[in-house]
Amino acid sequence: MSRHQKLTRSFYGRPTLEVAPDLLGKFLVHASSREVYSARIVEVEAYIGEEDPACHAACGPTERNRIMYGPPGFAYIYFIYGMYYCLNFVTEPKGRPAAVLIRAAEPFDGFDRLLSKQGGAKGIRALSGPGKLCRAFGLTFQHNGLDLTGRRLYLEDRGSAVSHIRCSTRIGIRKGADKLWRFFDADSAVVSSRRLDSRPIRATNIGVSPKDDLDVEIAH
DNA sequence: TGAATGATGCGCT
């Protein structure tokens, strides 16, 4: 078995609240024409269906959100605040609009120049925030709709363990602010603040009934 | 350490 296991479409095609915490510790890889960038994901948020008021699909299908309505395992990238792009992974079966926003990652390959330019302590936070992450990875709207099982942009399981997963409310939203659908690696130095309302990830915390038999890790 | 703010453009009403 290879040490670097590329995630398949079946990984993404599950309930979003299973996929989101599972993404923590996985490596995001962007094989651009110039070089290969990779980073370890440490912070994500789930946006699930038209019934989630914070989800871009809350008002039904539009041209902007149509990728979310497609099959799982594709990149949904949107432009926000006039200057930033945000990277999402489409989850759940085709026709159900849901995605996971990638909020932060720890730089691994390809960011040497960026890190030296920004300096050590500051450099490790070069991917801390969805806008900064896309900028550093060189991801823009032209990457919207990329197949994550392809060769340009994909995820790898490199056996990196995440022993302390916590959840909290999602950042920067007003509607749907009650949901604890932000998940992060509590041991990462890179995760943005607002840990005050965070708590261990349990079925009751993230709003799924135990009968859904969600396979979540229990953090301490 | 935290609150306020400006930069900036697209999608939606």
Added chain:
DNA sequence: GCGCATCATTCAT
């Protein structure tokens, strides 16, 4: 026009 799934900078405590 308005409101954003943002960030860096400034200013106040």
